[in-house]
Amino acid sequence: HLGKRLINDFSLNAGRDPQHYGIGLKELWDVPAEKHEPGLVVHGSGWPLDSNTHGGWFLYHAENQQVVVGLIMDLGYQNPWLSPFDEFQRMKHHPVLSQYLEGGKRVAYGARAIAKGGFNCLPKMTFPGGLLIGCDAGTLNFAKIKGLHTAMKSGMVAAESVFEAIKDGDEGGQELASFTSKWEASWAYQELKESASFGPAIHKYGTVGGGAYNFVNQLLGNKLPNIHDTTTDHGALKPAAEFEKINYPKPDGKLSFDKSTSVFLSNTNHEEDQPCHLRLADPELPIRDNLPKYAEPAQRYCPAGVYEVVEDDQGKPRFQINFQNCVHCKTCDIKDPAQNITWVAPEGGGGPNYPNM
Missing domain, CATH: 3.50.50.60 (FAD/NAD(P)-binding domain)
Structure with a gap:
């Protein structure tokens, strides 16, 4: 911020290329003793991301029968239907990863944007x-x-x-x-x-x-x-009409999970009576501009379910911000196509509390 x-x-970036970012999503798992190989490191790229969406995944065997698994995805992607969170959940079903996670228990979840422009x-x-x-x-x-x-x-x-x-x-x-x-x-x-x-x-x-x-x-x-x-x-994001909507598979509750249960494992907390720390320069823009052009991508690029498009009492769409869910990844500040969202520091003590992450 x-x-x-x-x-x-x-004007510190004058004459430089614009900064580029990735979103990192990570989980900590307790795994059965017979599947734990302390020190094993596995890196990969490709599936489930397509050739126009760049990123890579990792799996580390830590101590105490724990495994860290994660995905880093380039935020310069074009398809507004894409959801980094759902790509991560789908990724864990690959046999290279699932062989270590099956029979285990997910104990922590988190997400963070990283500056990777170099x-x-x-x-x-x-x-x-x-x-x-x-x-x-x-x-x-x-x-x-x-x-x-x-x-x-x-x-x-x-x-x-x-x-x-x-x-x-x-x-x-x-x-x-x-x-x-x-x-x-x-x-x-x-x-x-x-x-x-x-x-x-x-x-x-x-x-x-x-x-x-x-x-x-x-x-x-x-x-x-x-x-x-x-x-x-x-600026890399293209109109939703140029792409087919992505229908992600439903989470199975064993390897893949939904956002709400994931956010619970981040231990994030914000006092609900404080001002929203996700500021909109134009409160009308998400429904007026982003919804018809990009199908309001904040619903998908946010890995914590902070942003929703809901119906009001008259049946009209309304942009809702569930700031209590925020894990402070700051992806919204980066990826919003109109640069309408600014993340500011919330009340002291608020945010995620990651154990061993």
Whole structure:
């Protein structure tokens, strides 16, 4: 929330590609002892996502007979009928995954948007009196599906720069120009630079073509031309009339589940008498514009059932926000085609409470 404000207020993304995001959905399972293989890591891509929808899944065998399973899906998808939550639930029926989950019990659920645009989307990270670092700047290396190491390094460089400024008598309010040179000299910056075309290549050429481009580029030592993706994630969405409606299978309550029971496992909580923390710039827009053009995609891109189109007493459609369900993934702030929704911080203490997630 604050990062978005800072980027806009100080034009920190001027001359950069727009940031790109993915939504990560994750569950924690207790599994039978005979199916538990501590340390086993399984990654995959493809089904259930089609060739125009990019993403990948993971399954990790943790300690205490627990398994972590999840899906990261690109938010630059085109089809407004698509539901990341339902794709995730359907994914678990693949035999590669179901063989470990069958007979187990789901104990936690969560979702979070991640900034994955990479090097080409990195904003200017300095502004008067402050720094934009880590995930707020988008330092995740999507080629490795890792970001903790680069985020921590940006924080370490920031700490060094602030320490030097204080030592030199800087009382604040100035731009820490030394941070930029230190950051660009770091291994983290170089790592991100080397994978600059990874995401854009997949967006431009698809999963197979983009994967081939990245493979060849890696063999050549990243000598191929840098690819840019200037289409925003919300701008990629196309009218619902251009696609066939997706009828997802009903959850079986064993491997796949509905949103309400999933949200319960996120332990999310908000006091119901507080102001809604999901702000609409134009309250009429969802029904007036998004419903006829996009079949109001908020009903589907939200992984927690926050947004619904219901009928009022006169039988007319009404946009309903169940903010109590919110798991603070911030997908709505990113994917709404009109950029009409802004996520702001709710009352202190509200939100999900994830155990071992």
